Amino acid sequence: MSTTPTHNLHPRKRLRQFIDANGRKIHVAHSPEEAADLHRRLSSIKPGEPFDVHIHGSPEHLEALRETHSHHEERRRALREQHANLYDEFETVREELDSLSHELLHITDHDIALDANFSKYGYSAHLRTKNDYRDSPGTATPSADGGSEKHDWDAERHNGRTVVFFKKPVVRQYFHKGLLWRASNTEEVASFELFVDLLYVGLIAITGDTASEHPSGSSLLRFAVSFILSWKIWTDLTLIISWFETDDILQRICVLFVMTCLFGYTTNIVEAEHKTYPQMIAFYLAARLFSAAYFVFLAIIIPMMRAVILGNAIIAIIPSALWIASIYVEEPSRYALIWIAIVLDLFGPMVMLIFTRWGTFWQNKFGGRISRAFEFYPAINIEHKTERMNAFVTLVFGYSVVNILYQNTASVGINAFFGKAVLGLVQAFAFNWLYFEIDGDDLFQHAIRRHVKTALAWNVIHLPFIMGYVLAAATLSRLVVAHDCAGADLKNLTKFYVAKSEEELSDALRWFYCAGLGIALASMGIISLTHVHKDIRGARLRKRHRLAVRFAVSIVLLCLPTAHSLNSLELIATTTSLVLLVLTVDLYGASCVGTSVFGRRTTCRYEAECSLKRKELENAIRTGEKIEVEKIAERMGGEKGYDLS
Numbered sequence: 001m002s003t004t005p006t007h008n009l010h011p012r013k014r015l016r017q018f019i020d021a022n023g024r025k026i027h028v029a030h031s032p033e034e035a036a037d038l039h040r041r042l043s044s045i046k047p048g049e050p051f052d053v054h055i056h057g058s059p060e061h062l063e064a065l066r067e068t069h070s071h072h073e074e075r076r077r078a079l080r081e082q083h084a085n086l087y088d089e090f091e092t093v094r095e096e097l098d099s100l101s102h103e104l105l106h107i108t109d110h111d112i113a114l115d116a117n118f119s120k121y122g123y124s125a126h127l128r129t130k131n132d133y134r135d136s137p138g139t140a141t142p143s144a145d146g147g148s149e150k151h152d153w154d155a156e157r158h159n160g161r162t163v164v165f166f167k168k169p170v171v172r173q174y175f176h177k178g179l180l181w182r183a184s185n186t187e188e189v190a191s192f193e194l195f196v197d198l199l200y201v202g203l204i205a206i207t208g209d210t211a212s213e214h215p216s217g218s219s220l221l222r223f224a225v226s227f228i229l230s231w232k233i234w235t236d237l238t239l240i241i242s243w244f245e246t247d248d249i250l251q252r253i254c255v256l257f258v259m260t261c262l263f264g265y266t267t268n269i270v271e272a273e274h275k276t277y278p279q280m281i282a283f284y285l286a287a288r289l290f291s292a293a294y295f296v297f298l299a300i301i302i303p304m305m306r307a308v309i310l311g312n313a314i315i316a317i318i319p320s321a322l323w324i325a326s327i328y329v330e331e332p333s334r335y336a337l338i339w340i341a342i343v344l345d346l347f348g349p350m351v352m353l354i355f356t357r358w359g360t361f362w363q364n365k366f367g368g369r370i371s372r373a374f375e376f377y378p379a380i381n382i383e384h385k386t387e388r389m390n391a392f393v394t395l396v397f398g399y400s401v402v403n404i405l406y407q408n409t410a411s412v413g414i415n416a417f418f419g420k421a422v423l424g425l426v427q428a429f430a431f432n433w434l435y436f437e438i439d440g441d442d443l444f445q446h447a448i449r450r451h452v453k454t455a456l457a458w459n460v461i462h463l464p465f466i467m468g469y470v471l472a473a474a475t476l477s478r479l480v481v482a483h484d485c486a487g488a489d490l491k492n493l494t495k496f497y498v499a500k501s502e503e504e505l506s507d508a509l510r511w512f513y514c515a516g517l518g519i520a521l522a523s524m525g526i527i528s529l530t531h532v533h534k535d536i537r538g539a540r541l542r543k544r545h546r547l548a549v550r551f552a553v554s555i556v557l558l559c560l561p562t563a564h565s566l567n568s569l570e571l572i573a574t575t576t577s578l579v580l581l582v583l584t585v586d587l588y589g590a591s592c593v594g595t596s597v598f599g600r601r602t603t604c605r606y607e608a609e610c611s612l613k614r615k616e617l618e619n620a621i622r623t624g625e626k627i628e629v630e631k632i633a634e635r636m637g638g639e640k641g642y643d644l645s
Contacts, residue, residue: 021071169244208474215508261287292316307373315348400473416487439528447530465523472516482568510561518557541589
């Protein structure tokens with residue numbers, strides 16, 4: 001019979017070594033590099049001693065675990081036959097300890113974080129977590145004797161975090177052979193990322209106001225180009241921060257450099273049509289090529305991801321030739337080069353992703369080389385990506401609210417201007433409600449976790465959604481101060497807003513406003529389709545029926561500019577009513593049949609457990625005495641009861 005050491009494992013640590021059925025020591029590594037290093041070190045430290053090194057989760061690892069498990073099951077059966085009474089008592093104690101250990105494991109930070117992730121974004125059987133193992137490879141896993149002690153908060157006071165100028169980047173999460181490996185802790189949005197968003201407040205205002213100031217086809221085209229380029233800089237920065245963890249001073253300096261490029265880009269947007277297009281593109285290329293250079297640097301120091309990182313660098317460099325060439329071509333001919341470059345910038349990473357996945361489906365020599373080169377692929381952190389996107393969308397909604405503000409000079413400020421502004425506020429609130437609480441909440445599976453196709457669709461469709469809403473919000477600011485309806489007297493506005501006021505709405509303003517809202521609403525519907533929401537038993541309307549209403553309203557909004565008889569007040573009132581209709585349908589449809597939308601039809605009940613002797617209960621039933629719960633609670637040392645009626 002082989003000897004097996006006792007492993008009383010720490011709940012938060014994985015098994016790093018064990019003895020198999022033949023008495024051979026099995027060491028567990030978490031990567032091929034660690035396995036090779038561990039094998040080399042153990043061979044030199046303990047020459048002649050039999051051992052094996054398996055990669056965690058590999059077929060060899062699983063087979064060894066199964067064989068060892070079967071071996072110990074057989075030993076347990078033999079012990080039960082020899083010592084039946086003692087064995088049964090020991091098993092009872094062991095089951096109690098197992099249940100307590102399971103409960104302790106369940107409430108640890110690791111499991112809480114992972115359960116919260118699954119609850120919010122959906123379960124994935126292909127998700128694995130990797131911990132920061134402080135013990136060196138090959139050492140024994142800490143036992144419960146030293147791992148379950150209370151946290152030393154006094155020592156924590158002297159455990160401050162140090163900041164270094166440069167720290168080698170660490171891949172936060174990656175795909176390997178169909179599994180997603182990620183850190184067990186949750187990635188939080190850094191403060192400097194939110195600081196970057198502050199710059200986009202001004203950029204959105206400049207691009208939107210410039211387009212709505214002189215609405216036309218050419219201004220719409222310039223708006224699309226300038227916004228897409230700024231969006232690309234934002235997504236590049238978000239991607240790098242999400243892929244790699246550095247948290248050093250150099251990272252902040254790099255972010256500041258990108259912000260400087262973005263700042264210079266923003267200052268050249270308004271006059272790009274006439275004078276400043278070369279300067280605008282120069283700042284854009286500076287940010288893009290800096291990202292490419294950073295990718296090359298990462299490829300040198302992170303060889304495991306070299307192919308993927310170099311691929312992203314090449315994708316950033318190729319369109320640069322087209323952008324440089326567009327500087328030397330006059331309008332409107334330069335737009336041919338511009339849109340080709342935009343397509344390469346936006347969809348180049350997707351092409352590379354498809355190319356790497358293609359290697360897994362082709363069983364030939366070339367496909368095998370692709371699979372080996374892209375065996376490790378960095379992954380997007382779902383929490384970080386959604387939080388960053390939510391922050392950006394919130395910023396856009398905030399712009400729409402700030403943009404409808406105006407200054408009143410009348411003694412009584414309740415007039416048509418105020419009414420239109422309030423309707424715009426209601427409209428923005430409804431969009432916020434739909435995006436965050438209807439479409440983005442109560443998810444069974446987030447689009448990013450659902451499938452690579454839905455993840456790509458979710459990411460791409462946010463661009464037309466944000467662009468459409470920004471364009472509509474910028475135009476709404478001009479509709480609010482328009483004096484084409486009753487109760488809109490120019491005397492009630494300050495001079496600044498008098499200059500912005502329109503006596504009659506142009507067709508371009510109507511199209512910018514209505515089409516922008518229609519595109520934004522339809523894009524939100526597509527975003528909702530990429531998610532899998534939890535089913536509601538007995539719902540009045542299924543999700544597809546509610547979205548059908550939303551798409552129908554989007555079509556109505558797209559056709560609304562043809563109603564030339566509507567003045568600014570009537571137009572805003574109509575669009576707000578349509579958006580509220582969509583919100584009402586979603587809220588009513590998500591409620592259950594047979595329940596009141598105004599609350600419960602039946603009175604609430606309060607249930608609790610209390611300790612009451614059977615004799616007391618029988619005497620109370622016999623005499624008809626009323627049992628007072630408050631007295632029982634006081635006797636048990638519990639909380640006092642309160643009458644909530």
